[in-house]
Amino acid sequence: MATCVPVRELKDTAHFLSIVEDSREPVTVTRNGREAIIVMTPEMYDSLRSELAHERLMRKLDRAETELSRGEGVDGPSFMAAMRVKYGE
Template sequence: MPICVPIRDMKDAAAFAEPGHAAQAPAIVTKNGKETLVSMSSEIHEGLRPEAARAQLYAIVDKGISDIESGCSRDAKTLTADVRKQYDL
């Protein structure tokens, strides 16, 4: 469960880092009661990297499927023929 800390607590970096390491959870930093940024340990960050990469890959695949469904794609033979024709190859 993330913890919330006010931005003024960031003045002492060592004290600021302790609750996040103890709780093994991200710290949500607030300013005037609104979320400003998130601080997390390197272990938590490393754990999130594969998920972020997977989400990015899914977005690329979804875009490709969308392009195919909307007719914005060509097969390799047609593309090669068009490039050869365009550049007199």
């Protein structure tokens, strides 16, 4: 279940920190009944960043496979040969 706390709870930072640390999800801080900020532990943040990076990588791989199936891409050895020619190695 999502945890929401009003902004006034931030006055007691030690208590607020324990709420964030004890929550299994990001904590929503509200002001005047509306979302103001989202707070999470560093572990949650790292996990979220890792998931996003994985999703971006998978999209790139899907795009590359589609391009290859259309004949728009090149294989690894051909690419490396072109780079050697281009950069003089």
